[in-house]
Amino acid sequence: MSRSKLILLLALPILAGLGVGLWLNQVMAPATDLAPETRVGGDFTLQSADGPVSLADYRGKVGMVYFGYTSCPDICPTSLTMMASAMKLLSPQEQAQVYGIFISVDPERDTPANMKEYAGYFHPNFIGVTGTPPQIAEIAAKYGAYYKKAEIEGSMGYAVDHSSTIYIIDKNGKVEDQIIHGASPESIAASIRRLL
Amino acid sequence: MNSNAVRLILMAFGLLMSGVSSADVAVVDPYVRAVPPGAPATAAFMGLQADKGDVALVKASSDVARSVELHTHIHDNGVMRMRPVDKIELKKGETVTLQPGGLHVMLIGLTRPVKPGDSVDIELSFSDGTKQQISAPVRKIEMKMPMKHGGHMPAKH
Incomplete structure (x- = not known):
């Protein structure tokens, strides 16, 4: 396996983790991010x-x-x-x-x-x-x-x-x-x- | 004292008080929730224990309400959905507790006010054909609720 492929392989889970993290950040945006007009x-x-x-x-x-x-x-x-x-x-x-x-x-x-x-x-x-x-x-x-x-x-x-x-x-x-x-x-x- | 011990004592007390009827189901600590005058409905709660074999509560009736139904509550993501059930299954030896927030005998169209100190006669009919008359005291429920669903949500600012 070439060195670059190995790096890619190692990096994949990290990238996947980042992706999930970003997605969670989107989905579970803290309530404080809501604009004032959307408060209940x-x-x-x-x-x-x-x-x-x-x-x-x-x-x-x-x-x-x-x-x-x-x-x-x-x-x-x-x-x-x-x-x-x-x-x-x-x-x-x-x-x-x-x-x-x-x-x-x-x-x-x-x-x-x-x-x-x-x-x-x-x-x-x-x-x-x-x-x-x-x-x-x-x-x-x-x-x-x-x-x-x-x-x-x-x-x-x-x-x-x-x-x-x-x-x-x-x-x-x-x-x-x-x-x-x-x-x-x-x-x-x-x-x-x-x-x- | 742990809750099992309390339950056992309540159960023993309930057995004594109910005078042990002919039906095979022990009715433990029945009570009816006191509601404001003019309230159209209320609920009866109790513990039910099938002593001799599996059986189901299939019907309840009372002169205090035009209609009596068996209901449950489904807690669905914070939304309370009350639904009728055909029967309440009782497994031999196990106590099924009808309690606030869950299974209850729904008394619909009250024919008279239900005040603390009164008692309500209810007839329970079981799947084996037996019936049982109970007298359930009316209680203004004070809060000793299980806390499992409780909590705060952040205010949305």
Whole structure:
């Protein structure tokens, strides 16, 4: 084997490695590379039982935003209970600075009244809001929240498949953390406390 | 105390409390999740143990809901997909746990509010033709969740 072929042979795995590395770099580009306009979150206005609610109404406070629906027997109540448990880890003074917004991803069945009752059951600082299907779709897309009606057999008619993420909102209305399903109340409270 | 020990104690307690029915399945620590007034649905959870041989839970019914179905959750890349299942298979000697985030007895179209302190009567039907009546207390679930799915994702700045 000639010397140049040997070098090529030795170099191949290195080149291949470099290629994979570059590819990974492309695929797994860190979130910080995203342009500001592609960051998740942002302002919205939706209907509550007590009138329109905008995220901008809560400037100066720290929030938790969660997308779900009231016919959800398990995942949503679990998440809202987590959020409420996190609240209970905060002092009353801290709690006064924290809000929760439960956004319906089932605008056809949920009403402002039942969203209010549902969210308020978990904590008095939690409100429930809904809107028209296009409004909900637009806001969910801004937050990177997934939901989709799933026709299922049985008497429910349909369920709503949805991502289960608690968005932690800073005092300026920006998403500062995304807490995926199953995180402990302690970690949620810690995330909130950093922003208070 | 490790979780197996806790489970054993719970199981023993459940057996005592259930009075050991004629069915071949032990129902351990059944409970129904308390939900806000006006909520259209909730779920019942429990441990099921087939003592005498393989069997399946094929149906559940209750007067607290217009319709009762067996459901599971599929966790698919952070998306929760709730789906009905035909039956819940029980292997002899193994405990299958219906719990938040997974298998559950779905109570759809609640006929009355489900409040902590109440209890809900549920009839379980098994593939061997046996039935079992249980009374499941309603509990406001506090958070003692398994943490395996938990965690933070970086905010996208």
